Amino acid sequence: MEELIRHPMRMRANRDERARQNFVTGLRAFVLNDMATGMRRVYEGRVEPQFESSHGRKPADGEEVHQAMKPEPYFRFYSSMRYNAQEMVWRSILPILERERDDVRDRSRELSAEAEREGARLELDDHLETPRNVTAVDVHLMPGNYHGEFGDGDVSMGALYDHGLAVFSFGMMGSNLDDIGRSVAGYVKGRYPDFQPQRILDLGCTIGHNTVPWAKEYPDAEVHAIDVGAPGLRYGHARARANGVGIHFHQMNATTLDFDDDSFDVVFSSMFLHELPKKDIRKVLAEAYRVLRPGGLMIHMELPPNNQMSAYDGFYLDWDCWYNNEPYYKPFRDLDTRKVCAEAGFDPERYVQFVIPSREGYGEDTFQASVSRDQEVGRDTTGRLAAGVQWFTFGAWK
Numbered sequence: 001m002e003e004l005i006r007h008p009m010r011m012r013a014n015r016d017e018r019a020r021q022n023f024v025t026g027l028r029a030f031v032l033n034d035m036a037t038g039m040r041r042v043y044e045g046r047v048e049p050q051f052e053s054s055h056g057r058k059p060a061d062g063e064e065v066h067q068a069m070k071p072e073p074y075f076r077f078y079s080s081m082r083y084n085a086q087e088m089v090w091r092s093i094l095p096i097l098e099r100e101r102d103d104v105r106d107r108s109r110e111l112s113a114e115a116e117r118e119g120a121r122l123e124l125d126d127h128l129e130t131p132r133n134v135t136a137v138d139v140h141l142m143p144g145n146y147h148g149e150f151g152d153g154d155v156s157m158g159a160l161y162d163h164g165l166a167v168f169s170f171g172m173m174g175s176n177l178d179d180i181g182r183s184v185a186g187y188v189k190g191r192y193p194d195f196q197p198q199r200i201l202d203l204g205c206t207i208g209h210n211t212v213p214w215a216k217e218y219p220d221a222e223v224h225a226i227d228v229g230a231p232g233l234r235y236g237h238a239r240a241r242a243n244g245v246g247i248h249f250h251q252m253n254a255t256t257l258d259f260d261d262d263s264f265d266v267v268f269s270s271m272f273l274h275e276l277p278k279k280d281i282r283k284v285l286a287e288a289y290r291v292l293r294p295g296g297l298m299i300h301m302e303l304p305p306n307n308q309m310s311a312y313d314g315f316y317l318d319w320d321c322w323y324n325n326e327p328y329y330k331p332f333r334d335l336d337t338r339k340v341c342a343e344a345g346f347d348p349e350r351y352v353q354f355v356i357p358s359r360e361g362y363g364e365d366t367f368q369a370s371v372s373r374d375q376e377v378g379r380d381t382t383g384r385l386a387a388g389v390q391w392f393t394f395g396a397w398k
């Protein structure tokens, strides 16, 4: 059986535990590929025509599709399979974490100390208040959420996230869980070869898995990553060292960054904004504008917006908002991304958005061929964790 995690922060699973993880991985792949295809067929073959004959029109948006699908046994079965598979993701890691907690903490300490000696800082702030969007719910059903701490120097939530994400993503996020970072950083580098960022910032980095590729793509740049969760930052600092790069990690709230004006060339985030209330998204974008140097690039990998896809695809992606403890998911997806960037100070003429094929999934040739060829948000594959995934990104030049 292949190991889920290959870097030295890996927790050792026994045969039974690996078998269980394999099962959950397979179950998720089945639900998100095969069952999702079946559910669309049910919608197109029966639910949409019935809606049309009773309303004289097709469903206008994802919410109308949702209401029409709710009584369908296929949707109910899909949802309960998906919900249970999500809980099983974390349960397939927790017993290992209970056993390995102290060991992974000690390995983390050693690697972190090495990173510090080489100049990569880890700055934690005991007084930082954890925002309510993190404390109020266990996001995507992850027990303890990002900030839960169990003792001095604890890294549990970092280890749970790293290993859980590997089970959750069934290979779709790359063998080192860094495909988003690799794809976005590689795309920016390929598309703008003369742009040579000296300072790069990743917001809401969790364990820095998608920060690492920026440090690899731009080895001369100084790379910083922030998050509010200390256990993930400790783990991420060590994990970056284990992956051969030095990154400065800071415990900081992205709505009030402790960095100077005009001090970064790139402000990046990945899967971050959809976990924030709308008022905080606006603050984060305004902060990104403030800390960017003129000529710098803000780029967020995110779920694609509802106004760029069909009602059914919108409904499909918003499932997490209704059933996976992601309360801000749909409000984020309902935003007009160009408009919110403009409201934060960016010139609408300098807005950018790219649909980037997964670098590991499609292979280097297809990936390189995609650079500089603008693509529309595609049905099925954009932002959807299933075969052929493509990453939606948006942002603006300052």
Ligand SMILES: C[S@@+](CC[C@H](N)C(=O)[O-])C[C@H]1O[C@@H](n2cnc3c(N)ncnc32)[C@H](O)[C@@H]1O
Residues within 6 Å of the ligand: 131, 133, 134, 146, 147, 180, 203, 204, 205, 206, 207, 209, 210, 226, 227, 228, 229, 232, 252, 253, 254, 255, 269, 270, 271, 272, 275, 276, 280
């Ligand atoms: C889905 S995770 C991001 C995942 C990661 N960037 C990736 O590439 O997969 C969201 C992260 O945002 C952090 N977070 C939530 N609110 C925040 C805030 N106001 N400032 C900084 N980090 C925040 C959480 O602690 C969590 O680690």
